[in-house]
Amino acid sequence: MRRTVVWAVVAAVVLGVWFVTSYGPDTPDEYAAKYGGTVSQYEALMTSTDCAWLGERSVLMDARYDSTGDQTAYGYQRAAAFRMRELDC
Numbered sequence: 001m002r003r004t005v006v007w008a009v010v011a012a013v014v015l016g017v018w019f020v021t022s023y024g025p026d027t028p029d030e031y032a033a034k035y036g037g038t039v040s041q042y043e044a045l046m047t048s049t050d051c052a053w054l055g056e057r058s059v060l061m062d063a064r065y066d067s068t069g070d071q072t073a074y075g076y077q078r079a080a081a082f083r084m085r086e087l088d089c
Contacts, residue, residue: 028040028046045083048083051084054087058084061077
């Protein structure tokens with residue numbers, strides 16, 4: 001019984017750490033450091049309330065990433081997608 005509890009706690013800690021670290025960067029500076037690009041562009045994406053514009057950016061950057069593998073495009077797409085999720089777009 002005690003072994004089961006210990007394994008449950010270990011699993012919960014591992015899953016918690018995975019969730020926190022896999023969610024993505026939190027600030028424009030962190031996005032720019034991880035994916036490249038400009039801090040000002042990440043700021044625009046992360047503060048916009050225009051769901052249509054965010055959707056356009058997300059689709060455009062996703063297509064650019066798919067065709068070129070550009071990590072900056074991937075970063076911009078993630079920032080736009082996370083912002084859209086925050087706004088319930």
